[in-house]
Amino acid sequence: MAGPPTENMDPAGDGARRRRRRDCLVVSLAVGVIGVTFGVFAEAAGFDLPRIVVMSALVFTGASQFAAVGVVDDGGTGGAAVGSALLLATRNALYGPVVRKMLPDSPLPRLGAAHFVIDETTAMAVAQPDRRSGWDAFWFTGVTLWICWNLGSLAGAVLGGVLSTPETWGLDAAFPAIFVALLATHVRTVAGRVAAVAAAAVALGAVPFSASGIPILLAVFAVIPALYVRHRWPSDSEGLLGNESGGRP
Amino acid sequence: MIVLAAGSYGLKVLGVTALGAVVERRLGPLVSLLPAVLFSALIVVMTFETAGELVLDARVVGVGVGALAVWRKAPLLVVIVGSMSVTAALRLIT
Numbered sequence: 001m002a003g004p005p006t007e008n009m010d011p012a013g014d015g016a017r018r019r020r021r022r023d024c025l026v027v028s029l030a031v032g033v034i035g036v037t038f039g040v041f042a043e044a045a046g047f048d049l050p051r052i053v054v055m056s057a058l059v060f061t062g063a064s065q066f067a068a069v070g071v072v073d074d075g076g077t078g079g080a081a082v083g084s085a086l087l088l089a090t091r092n093a094l095y096g097p098v099v100r101k102m103l104p105d106s107p108l109p110r111l112g113a114a115h116f117v118i119d120e121t122t123a124m125a126v127a128q129p130d131r132r133s134g135w136d137a138f139w140f141t142g143v144t145l146w147i148c149w150n151l152g153s154l155a156g157a158v159l160g161g162v163l164s165t166p167e168t169w170g171l172d173a174a175f176p177a178i179f180v181a182l183l184a185t186h187v188r189t190v191a192g193r194v195a196a197v198a199a200a201a202v203a204l205g206a207v208p209f210s211a212s213g214i215p216i217l218l219a220v221f222a223v224i225p226a227l228y229v230r231h232r233w234p235s236d237s238e239g240l241l242g243n244e245s246g247g248r249p
Numbered sequence: 250m251i252v253l254a255a256g257s258y259g260l261k262v263l264g265v266t267a268l269g270a271v272v273e274r275r276l277g278p279l280v281s282l283l284p285a286v287l288f289s290a291l292i293v294v295m296t297f298e299t300a301g302e303l304v305l306d307a308r309v310v311g312v313g314v315g316a317l318a319v320w321r322k323a324p325l326l327v328v329i330v331g332s333m334s335v336t337a338a339l340r341l342i343t
Binding site for chain 2: 089
């Protein structure tokens with residue numbers, strides 16, 4: 001996958017790119033370990049090797065894959081599995097508006113890049129100071145994460161229950177921590193802080209009452225108080241993303 | 250599974266094409282707030298949710314340590330290893 005033509009003129013220089021890509025790679029490797037768990041889990045649920053491999057390569061949305069396999073494991077129908085998985089995948093559609101400015105303009109590369117629009121790639125991309133380094137973080141995370149996720153699920157499916165659970169290693173705490181780090185740049189403004197706090201409250205409140213995937217979608221309503229705050233106190237300076245996409249007088 | 254693969258890809262494409270354009274045109278100011286909203290919701294769900302219930306366990310402490318590391322501007326690797334090791338250690342002793 002080629003970057004925009006201006007990519008090698010990265011003003012922040014090679015050092016910044018190396019640091020950026022190292023962070024992306026760390027995230028990808030952690031996801032790879034989760035991929036191993038997915039392989040173990042899917043294999044235990046009765047999925048054969050080709051199906052596990054094809055699923056990780058083509059569906060490529062971790063939470064959805066776990067949901068689909070989980071439903072099948074509980075004896076649910078294929079329809080129920082697909083339904084709950086797509087519910088979780090719906091947030092990827094919400095990431096589209098966030099990252100689309102960084103993606104290539106021509107249709108074919110853009111459609112290719114769309115496959116990689118997931119939690120981690122979006123987060124790494126919007127954590128960058130500008131559009132160009134955002135695209136660099138996006139594709140680099142996308143490609144390395146895809147490789148790690150697929151190698152991981154393949155290894156998990158082959159090795160099966162030989163490996164212990166990732167909870168033993170505290171890996172389930174690593175992911176929220178990664179997103180705390182990636183959230184940091186978005187809560188520098190008052191509006192951003194209001195959005196984050198309101199979203200956390202909505203999501204927490206919704207968890208006991210709704211199917212998985214729903215709390216995160218409901219949290220989108222948290223933009224309402226945040227937009228009000230921004231409207232009320234317009235002098236509040238926006239982050240880089242705000243200048244790029246929202247940037248109105 | 251073909252339905253699932255097509256559906257999840259379709260949602261992603263929808264986001265970067267039609268939906269993305271509409272959201273941006275109609276609700277421009279909203280887009281810059283979406284990362285804060287989605288990541289924040291993702292964090293609390295991943296920290297407190299287990300099988301549809303809110304649960305307080307070792308994860309919470311681990312994520313807290315991670316957040317502390319973020320606040321102290323530690324590198325991402327330190328954040329990850331810190332939150333993991335604290336969570337794993339707590340599980341080992343409890």
